[in-house]
Amino acid sequence: MFTKDHINDFAGGGVSRRTFLKGCAIAAATLGLSPDVVPKMVEAAMSPKRPPVVWLHFQECTGCSEALLRAARPDIATLILDLISLDYHETLMAAAGKQAEENLHNAITKNAGKFICVVEGGIPTKDSGIYCKIGGKTAMEILGDVAPKAKAIIAIGTCGAFGGVQAAKPNPTGAVGVQDLIKDRPIINIPGCPPNPENFLATVVQILTYGRPPELDELGRPKFAYGRKIHDHCERRPHFDEGRFVERFGDPGHKKGYCLYKVGCKGPVTYSNCSVERFCNIGVWPVGVGHGCIGCTEPGFWDTMTPIYKHLPGIYIPVGGGIREQAEEIGKVAVGGAAAVIAAHAAVGIGKKLFSIRCSTENKDEEK
Amino acid sequence: MIRKEPRLYYRVFVWSGTLRLFHWTLAFSTFILILTGIYIHYPPITTKWAEFKPLYIMATLRYWHFAAGYFFICALAVRFYLFFAGNQYERPTDFLPINKRNLKSLVYNIKFYLYLTDEHECRMGHTILAGTIYFVLFICGVVMGLTGLYLLYPETPTIAKIGHELFGTPQQARLIHYLLNWFFIFFILVHLYIAIWNDFNAPDAIISGAFSGSKMMPADLECPVEELEKIPFEK
Ligand code: HEM
Ligand code: SF4
Numbered sequence: 208m209f210t211k212d213h214i215n216d217f218a219g220g221g222v223s224r225r226t227f228l229k230g231c232a233i234a235a236a237t238l239g240l241s242p243d244v245v246p247k248m249v250e251a252a253m254s255p256k257r258p259p260v261v262w263l264h265f266q267e268c269t270g271c272s273e274a275l276l277r278a279a280r281p282d283i284a285t286l287i288l289d290l291i292s293l294d295y296h297e298t299l300m301a302a303a304g305k306q307a308e309e310n311l312h313n314a315i316t317k318n319a320g321k322f323i324c325v326v327e328g329g330i331p332t333k334d335s336g337i338y339c340k341i342g343g344k345t346a347m348e349i350l351g352d353v354a355p356k357a358k359a360i361i362a363i364g365t366c367g368a369f370g371g372v373q374a375a376k377p378n379p380t381g382a383v384g385v386q387d388l389i390k391d392r393p394i395i396n397i398p399g400c401p402p403n404p405e406n407f408l409a410t411v412v413q414i415l416t417y418g419r420p421p422e423l424d425e426l427g428r429p430k431f432a433y434g435r436k437i438h439d440h441c442e443r444r445p446h447f448d449e450g451r452f453v454e455r456f457g458d459p460g461h462k463k464g465y466c467l468y469k470v471g472c473k474g475p476v477t478y479s480n481c482s483v484e485r486f487c488n489i490g491v492w493p494v495g496v497g498h499g500c501i502g503c504t505e506p507g508f509w510d511t512m513t514p515i516y517k518h519l520p521g522i523y524i525p526v527g528g529g530i531r532e533q534a535e536e537i538g539k540v541a542v543g544g545a546a547a548v549i550a551a552h553a554a555v556g557i558g559k560k561l562f563s564i565r566c567s568t569e570n571k572d573e574e575k
Numbered sequence: 576m577i578r579k580e581p582r583l584y585y586r587v588f589v590w591s592g593t594l595r596l597f598h599w600t601l602a603f604s605t606f607i608l609i610l611t612g613i614y615i616h617y618p619p620i621t622t623k624w625a626e627f628k629p630l631y632i633m634a635t636l637r638y639w640h641f642a643a644g645y646f647f648i649c650a651l652a653v654r655f656y657l658f659f660a661g662n663q664y665e666r667p668t669d670f671l672p673i674n675k676r677n678l679k680s681l682v683y684n685i686k687f688y689l690y691l692t693d694e695h696e697c698r699m700g701h702t703i704l705a706g707t708i709y710f711v712l713f714i715c716g717v718v719m720g721l722t723g724l725y726l727l728y729p730e731t732p733t734i735a736k737i738g739h740e741l742f743g744t745p746q747q748a749r750l751i752h753y754l755l756n757w758f759f760i761f762f763i764l765v766h767l768y769i770a771i772w773n774d775f776n777a778p779d780a781i782i783s784g785a786f787s788g789s790k791m792m793p794a795d796l797e798c799p800v801e802e803l804e805k806i807p808f809e810k
Binding site: 424448449454522545555 | 743
């Protein structure tokens with residue numbers, strides 16, 4: 208068990224006791240664990256040797272790091288930064304140039320098999336991966352150096368997990384997610400654009416406390432955070448069941464808080480705990496403030512979840528210079544075409560019959 | 576003018592009761608699935624009055640969709656069983672263009688539908704064209720069932736695994752599910768037209784056969800007659 212002194216020691220590192228306990232309680236709640244485990248978490252997190260973390264940045268916008276650092280609950284950012292020893296993070300570290308390269312090298316050789324590797328951003332693979340280079344090395348090479356030595360690999364954000372926006376068609380740089388390159392070991396994916404920092408915190412605390420990653424789904428996402436559809440925890444769901452839909456943004460239904468299904472909400476096919484966890488400590492989330500879910504935690508969401516304000520994606524038809532048609536239009540054209548063909552077919556049949564009857568009567572006339 | 580068919584016909588029993596049960600279960604469930612599915616896809620405006628009168632309309636129609644979906648899946652299971660255990664006319668070897676006899680019949684068939692010949696080929700089972708399209712429909716039905724189950728139970732581990740391997744994310748499965756919906760509408764349109772057209776142009780009486788299981792066969796037809804003996808007329 209921990210003592211007050213321990214906590215005070217830890218607090219000396221920049222986190223107050225209250226903040227610290229609160230942080231662990233948040234993590235426990237996010238993981239869906241009982242508050243009883245909080246002391247255990249505190250104990251694990253308090254160990255003098257904080258787990259080293261190497262944070263790699265590839266094709267990304269740093270939005271995931273930003274989301275983490277600018278979390279309105281400042282406790283979380285501080286907590287994470289005090290929980291772990293961030294040995295390498297390009298945005299945050301003071302070092303630059305050669306010194307930075309050395310830091311990375313030292314971090315992965317000294318702590319081989321012990322550090323957590325966090326990957327933010329997609330990895331270009333086309334033309335031997337030349338589209339993302341740091342210090343003369345391609346992203347693929349850096350990942351190849353670092354990842355095998357890590358104790359656990361966390362891909363943060365949809366880019367790191369699934370390739371993200373740069374992997375959207377036609378994917379000019381051949382961008383992929385970490386799990387597409389490293390196949391021999393489980394990757395913990397925390398997708399989202401950006402992901403909720405609390406899910407990252409909870410995953411890290413889980414690894415610290417139990418020494419193993421949380422339970423993952425088909426796509427390597429922790430089930431505690433990505434185990435349920437947004438739709439199944441949405442506060443607008445009663446409106447959905449009742450058939451009350453926003454028809455256009457700003458219409459009376461929108462003002463009354465109706466369901467956003469008809470303006471393209473992807474909640475029914477998106478896995479995340481946004482509606483439960485919410486953002487920025489003030490209880491907001493996209494659907495809560497009147498905009499449909501865009502499905503950012505799903506693989507290939509730039510291709511499969513767009514158009515954002517339509518229910519289903521368009522279909523790429525490689526004729527007429529490549530037009531994108533809404534699925535519905537295709538269906539209507541097919542059925543309309545069938546109706547036209549049927550009408551023509553029937554008309555020919557009837558015409559033929561009339562013609563043959565006339566011929567046969569004419570023949571009879573001639574016989575007479 | 577009264578035109579008489581100069582032929583004598585036998586009424587022969589072709590379609591087993593199980594097959595007819597399959598047919599009508601599939602027909603009614605598909606009908607409900609399409610109507611409710613289109614509502615799910617694009618619910619029309621009901622808000623003005625739904626605000627005052629609780630209807631629970633989306634939830635109810637989804638419930639009907641799933642209930643009909645189960646009937647649909649059961650019907651497909653029955654048809655699958657008949658592929659192997661059905662009578663001679665219910666097995667794929669009789670109606671898929673996989674041998675010389677069937678290929679010849681297919682060409683004949685197409686000519687008949689294109690008004691290139693007036694001579695109707697009297698076959699006991701499905702025509703090859705119909706059989707092939709039914710087979711495609713069966714495959715589409717299986718895909719419908721699988722994507723439907725994937726959309727319905729995406730959190731069940733086995734279903735999630737199969738669904739993810741076959742279709743990708745639920746959103747991709749939803750797109751496939753929706754696109755094939757139009758294939759079913761298309762099929763129903765053509766199927767009804769062809770059935771009615773055949774009633775005008777061919778003597779088999781296939782519409783009533785969908786209920787009775789029988790077909791009208793010319794008595795002077797050479798080939799199937801000895802086969803006729805083998806088939807008991809049950810009623
Ligand atoms: C001929 C067969 C079927 C047709 C024509 C059909 C049609 C549809 C359509 C048009 C949709 C709306 C798609 C969208 O825009 O999101 C839909 C949704 C759905 N269907 Fe089907 N369906 C069929 C069979 C099934 C079966 C066998 C099942 C499984 C039990 C099933 C389960 C579902 C589910 C779970 C949804 C999603 C409902 C939602 O998003 O709320 N369907 N179906
Ligand atoms: S707003 Fe979106 S997630 Fe919420 S009930 Fe409607 S469709 Fe589902």
